[in-house]
Amino acid sequence: MTPPVYEILPIGYVRSPLTDRDSAPKQGFEGAPDAWLVFNADVVDGMRDLAAGADIFVLTWLHRTRRDVLAVHPRDDPRNPETGVFSTRSQDRPNPIGLHRVRIAAIDGSRVLVQDLEAFDGTPIVDVKPVLTGGR
Amino acid sequence: MTPPVYEILPIGYVRSPLTDRDSAPKQGFEGAPDAWLVFNADVVDGMRDLAAGADIFVLTWLHRTRRDVLAVHPRDDPRNPETGVFSTRSQDRPNPIGLHRVRIAAIDGSRVLVQDLEAFDGTPIVDVKPVLTGGR
Numbered sequence: 001m002t003p004p005v006y007e008i009l010p011i012g013y014v015r016s017p018l019t020d021r022d023s024a025p026k027q028g029f030e031g032a033p034d035a036w037l038v039f040n041a042d043v044v045d046g047m048r049d050l051a052a053g054a055d056i057f058v059l060t061w062l063h064r065t066r067r068d069v070l071a072v073h074p075r076d077d078p079r080n081p082e083t084g085v086f087s088t089r090s091q092d093r094p095n096p097i098g099l100h101r102v103r104i105a106a107i108d109g110s111r112v113l114v115q116d117l118e119a120f121d122g123t124p125i126v127d128v129k130p131v132l133t134g135g136r
Numbered sequence: 137m138t139p140p141v142y143e144i145l146p147i148g149y150v151r152s153p154l155t156d157r158d159s160a161p162k163q164g165f166e167g168a169p170d171a172w173l174v175f176n177a178d179v180v181d182g183m184r185d186l187a188a189g190a191d192i193f194v195l196t197w198l199h200r201t202r203r204d205v206l207a208v209h210p211r212d213d214p215r216n217p218e219t220g221v222f223s224t225r226s227q228d229r230p231n232p233i234g235l236h237r238v239r240i241a242a243i244d245g246s247r248v249l250v251q252d253l254e255a256f257d258g259t260p261i262v263d264v265k266p267v268l269t270g271g272r
Contacts, residue, residue, distance in 0.1 A: 004260070006197050008142040011230050014215065043230055056222075059195075059233060065172040068160035069270050070182040086192075086264040087185035094147050094179055095262045097195060101272040104141045125139070128222040135271025136237045 006063060010124035011046075012039040018120050032118040037125055039110045047128070050112055054104045055131040058117065062096035062125040069093065098123070102132060144197060146260035147182075148175040151247075156257050168254040173261055175246045183264070186248055188240050191267040192251065196203070196234035197260040201227040237267060
């Protein structure tokens, strides 16, 4: 039986000064720069209630990664013991979806400025969700 | 230009007593039952470091939803004003990825028992990530 395959269509992309994996922080709170979320015209109605100050989860597609990796040395440091990818935030994983919790700094039309996003320039955005009570 | 499409391959599925959208709670912390995450054999090596007591994010594919909806009445309640989907946790959204923060109750081989998961029986799982400091 062929397994099902689901299709992701990007809803926008990231504009960031980060362009290189080696120079990027491992997590946004470790000092990533501000970045713009640029939404595609056909989904702009879905972002109409986003507002500065709100905390959101941004889901991205980590398009430069390996999908056949199931264990990694966390933080790309060989001194860390090899760990199953589902216990890490490694970009290399079967479905390379990035999960980023960020705060909205400003809205400008179809663009949203967010703080501390550890995603490369050009990264496709696949979803945005509000952070609920208790960080859920 | 044709937009890029990315393919999700499920890594497993949910086994839950929840079988019906109307009876399901809107969020897990509102009283969803415990559920099993059943991992596919080909990704089991990626879950080898999951352990009881850990908080994880489970990403699912909400396969019974509408992808052409950009605004909804939150919680399916018409008294709530219509809101852009990226400010809600609506299952109807362009890329129907569910984000669930849950705690691991037990591990049994390739199955993981989690508490308070608001996902239907049979829901495909697309990723599992650790919750980091500060709920990120």
